[in-house]
Amino acid sequence: MFFLKRLIILTLSFQALASASTSKDVALAYMNSLDMQNKEELRQYTSKELYEKLNKNNLLERYFKSRPKKKREYKVKITDSKVVKGFVLVRLTDEKGETQSLKLGKNKQGEYKVQEILHLD
Numbered sequence: 271m272f273f274l275k276r277l278i279i280l281t282l283s284f285q286a287l288a289s290a291s292t293s294k295d296v297a298l299a300y301m302n303s304l305d306m307q308n309k310e311e312l313r314q315y316t317s318k319e320l321y322e323k324l325n326k327n328n329l330l331e332r333y334f335k336s337r338p339k340k341k342r343e344y345k346v347k348i349t350d351s352k353v354v355k356g357f358v359l360v361r362l363t364d365e366k367g368e369t370q371s372l373k374l375g376k377n378k379q380g381e382y383k384v385q386e387i388l389h390l391d
Contacts, residue, residue, distance in 0.1 A: 357385060
């Protein structure tokens with residue numbers, strides 16, 4: 271049963287990896303979901319005294335805390351200078367050289383918001 275549960279989680283994570291924008295986001299979500307699952311399993315399979323001992327001083331909370339995303343600094347380069355039907359194509363490049371193309375659409379307030387992530391080769 272335990273092996274089957276792990277197999278299902280791995281299968282779902284690999285499917286999410288194929289459709290995700292970045293593999294780092296998928297890995298982060300996978301680690302956080304495993305942490306929640308491991309915490310619940312620890313609660314189920316340990317005695318009450320041991321669980322309370324592990325949970326003293328929020329030890330479990332600190333161990334299974336959600337991992338925050340690192341803030342990235344982006345330099346914006348516009349790949350296409352003309353605006354077509356209210357959207358702009360933008361290529362974001364971070365300090366490590368990773369690039370991502372986005373389609374920005376203009377909303378009613380005049381701000382540009384991300385409409386979709388483009389996969390341009």
